[in-house]
Amino acid sequence: MSETDLTKIGEKVLRLKETAKDLDGLSNDFPAVRRNIQRIMASIKMIEINTLDLIADE
Amino acid sequence: MIQNQRYWNPVLETLPREDLRALQLRKFKRIFEWAYENSRFHRSLYDAAGIKPEDIRSFEDIHAVPKVEKSMMRDIQRKDPFPYGDALCVPLEEVTEFRQTSGTTGQPVYQPDTWQDWEWWAECWSFILWAQGYRSTDRVFIPFGYNVFVAFWAGHYGAEKLGCEVVPGGVLDTKARILKIQELQATAMMATPTYVLGMADTARNKMGIDPTTLSINKITCAGEPGAGIPSTKKRIEDAWGAKVFDHAGATEIGAWSFECADQPHGMHVNEGFFLVEIEDLETGKIIEEPGKRGKMIITALDRQAQPCVRFDSKDIIEWDADPCSCGRTFRLIKGGVVGRSDDITKVKGVLLAPSAIEEVVRSIDGLGDEFEVVVDKVGDVDRIALKVELMPGAENRKNDIEGRLVDQLRIKTNLRYNLSFHDYETLPRYEVKAKRFNDLRKVH
Numbered sequence: 001m002s003e004t005d006l007t008k009i010g011e012k013v014l015r016l017k018e019t020a021k022d023l024d025g026l027s028n029d030f031p032a033v034r035r036n037i038q039r040i041m042a043s044i045k046m047i048e049i050n051t052l053d054l055i056a057d058e
Numbered sequence: 059m060i061q062n063q064r065y066w067n068p069v070l071e072t073l074p075r076e077d078l079r080a081l082q083l084r085k086f087k088r089i090f091e092w093a094y095e096n097s098r099f100h101r102s103l104y105d106a107a108g109i110k111p112e113d114i115r116s117f118e119d120i121h122a123v124p125k126v127e128k129s130m131m132r133d134i135q136r137k138d139p140f141p142y143g144d145a146l147c148v149p150l151e152e153v154t155e156f157r158q159t160s161g162t163t164g165q166p167v168y169q170p171d172t173w174q175d176w177e178w179w180a181e182c183w184s185f186i187l188w189a190q191g192y193r194s195t196d197r198v199f200i201p202f203g204y205n206v207f208v209a210f211w212a213g214h215y216g217a218e219k220l221g222c223e224v225v226p227g228g229v230l231d232t233k234a235r236i237l238k239i240q241e242l243q244a245t246a247m248m249a250t251p252t253y254v255l256g257m258a259d260t261a262r263n264k265m266g267i268d269p270t271t272l273s274i275n276k277i278t279c280a281g282e283p284g285a286g287i288p289s290t291k292k293r294i295e296d297a298w299g300a301k302v303f304d305h306a307g308a309t310e311i312g313a314w315s316f317e318c319a320d321q322p323h324g325m326h327v328n329e330g331f332f333l334v335e336i337e338d339l340e341t342g343k344i345i346e347e348p349g350k351r352g353k354m355i356i357t358a359l360d361r362q363a364q365p366c367v368r369f370d371s372k373d374i375i376e377w378d379a380d381p382c383s384c385g386r387t388f389r390l391i392k393g394g395v396v397g398r399s400d401d402i403t404k405v406k407g408v409l410l411a412p413s414a415i416e417e418v419v420r421s422i423d424g425l426g427d428e429f430e431v432v433v434d435k436v437g438d439v440d441r442i443a444l445k446v447e448l449m450p451g452a453e454n455r456k457n458d459i460e461g462r463l464v465d466q467l468r469i470k471t472n473l474r475y476n477l478s479f480h481d482y483e484t485l486p487r488y489e490v491k492a493k494r495f496n497d498l499r500k501v502h
Contacts, residue, residue: 001069042174046181049331049360050067054081 003055010052017044061195064385066188070330071386078387079117082333085359087114090123093365096147099134100367121335121344125355125370128159131167131310142170145364153363157208159309160491169208169309170363176215178331178360179208179312183216185328186316189384190303191276192246194221199244199274201227201235201253208309209281213248216313222246232260232489236267243273251284251294252492255427258297270299280305281491283413285317286325286394289421304394306373311366312358315391322382324390333357334391335368336375339399348379348392353399372399374411403497405433406440408472412495415444418466424452424459428485434498443476450482 020041027033065071073081091111093100104110107124114120134143139150146153148170155171171179192198198217202210204226217224225242227235236257239247247254254277261267277300279285285294285304294302304325307313314332315325327334336345336352345352354373358366374397378390397411404410412431419429426447433442446463448456456479467475 006069039173042172042177045174046177049178049181050070053085054069054073 006051006055009047010055013044013047013052017041017048020044061193066185067330071185071388073330073387075387078329082329082359083117083120086120086333086357087111089357089359089361089365089367090114092147092362093367097145097365099130099144100365102144103130120333120368123368125368126366127370128167128310129164132165135168141168142364146170147365148172148363156206157211157309158206160207167310171361172363175361175363176212179212180215180219182307182313182328182331183212184219185331186278186305186313187213187216187220187222189316189318189326189386190278191301191319192217192220192222196220196222196246197225197242197244198222198246198248199225199227199235199239199242201230201232201247201249201257204228208307210248212307212313213278213280232257233265236261236265236269236272239272239274240267245273246276246278247274247300248278248280250281250491251279251290252282252488254279254294254302255284255290255297256487256489258294259427262297269297272298274298274300276301276303278303278305280307283395283397284416286396287413287417287420288323289417289419293420293427306395308371310364310369311356311371312361314356314358315394317394318382318384318386320382320384322378322380322384322390324378324382324392325394326382326386326388326390329388331359333359334375336377345377348377351376351396354395373397374399374402401495403433405442405473410442410471410473414471415467416494418463418470419444419446421466422459422462424449424455425463426482426485428487429494430485431495432498433496440499441476442473443478445478445480445485447480447482447485 020037023033023037027037094104094111103124109123131145134145135141137143139146152172153170154173155176157169158166200210200214214224214226225244227238230238258269261269277294277298279302284290285302291302304317306315306325315327317325335355337355338345338352351374354371354375355368356371357368373395375391375395378392382390397413402409402411415431419425420427426449428447430445433440452459460477463477467473
């Protein structure tokens with residue numbers, strides 16, 4: 001896998017994360033959305049650790 | 059096809075060493091800052107040492123960060139936020155998982171995890187299982203008590219993440235578990251080496267089932283060093299007709315190491331997720347070169363609820379000089395975890411690691427899997443006794459077996475033992491962590 005592929009994945013992961021955060025923000029009175037999105041965000045974090053962390057220049 | 063991909067993470071597991079080290083440094087800074095900002099315990103520890111997050115710029119700076127001992131965790135727990143105390147880095151309501159250590163070395167330590175931490179546990183196990191050849195076609199049987207000890211809980215979730223079909227062998231007894239493996243044609247299993255050997259013994263001698271005729275083709279062992287001890291590994295592989303893989307992890311740390319399918323007589327450290335330092339037992343200096351044993355100091359680079367930063371694991375390890383044929387750039391520790399600094403003891407002035415006795419006993423044909431060591435003192439003189447079992451049918455070879463045992467023990471441990479031979483199945487059997495080494499000098 002090339003660095004370009006990893007960067008592409010990284011970009012999509014960031015978009016996914018933004019979407020998940022948006023959904024989290026919309027779920028104050030909706031436990032079924034809130035608790036599921038929390039789980040999804042934990043999974044996204046794992047993809048982040050496996051991809052974005054490798055290219056991040058902190 | 060993804061099933062043929064050798065690595066769970068093909069980028070991380072083959073990252074050039076210098077990139078991997080740079081990643082570890084970046085991630086250490088991040089977790090250090092997290093602990094400093096969110097844990098009163100860690101902040102006071104680091105403030106006392108005069109170290110702030112911005113001071114971490116190199117590995118030398120990391121080596122200067124104070125270590126955390128298990129006893130320190132015991133001291134801060136059972137207080138608010140109850141029961142975890144000052145090391146908790148998240149609001150209590152974000153904790154979704156409770157586990158605790160086994161308490162073999164004192165009062166158990168509680169371990170909180172958030173759901174993200176739990177995903178991380180499963181992720182660590184995914185590296186392990188993928189490297190050992192587990193795939194979605196596997197039916198994995200887990201003969202484990204599913205209780206407050208983490209043991210194979212995360213192995214269960216890791217196997218699910220890979221897409222395996224997981225069979226929880228929870229409250230069944232050993233015979234029922236063997237029958238369930240047979241009934242479902244399970245292909246893989248996770249358990250302690252002691253229990254895996256015990257299962258084989260039960261199947262063969264109490265049920266008339268040859269374990270090699272069952273469908274288990276790989277076994278992941280953890281909880282004890284057995285699968286890293288060549289003679290024990292061979293016994294398990296012969297008994298089950300399966301490949302046996304070693305893994306080491308801990309409640310407070312995570313699943314930090316694994317033997318890959320190439321079986322390099324050692325374990326890879328998952329260096330993308332953990333930073334392992336080896337400390338010289340005498341000088342306290344960090345050992346970078348291979349071939350020199352020391353104590354493992356470990357950092358979990360992504361764990362949040364109760365961070366693990368420079369934790370003094372007391373595990374004895376050494377770096378392997380050679381890279382693994384599997385192509386991973388994650389370093390190998392030679393022979394796995396070879397002991398614990400609090401297990402290594404002096405008998406008659408000689409340093410003794412109990413695993414050396416296990417290696418000898420299990421290498422001799424005609425001896426059973428179980429044994430027991432008792433060390434005591436008469437006056438000022440240490441005595442060491444070894445009890446072993448003769449396998450049925452080996453009685454007429456006793457003199458030969460005894461001669462080999464004495465010779466091998468002298469070569470491998472430099473000690474003479476008071477040996478006693480016992481009938482098969484008369485020494486204690488263990489289901490989880492075995493206690494075969496009894497040092498009575500510490501009792502009196």
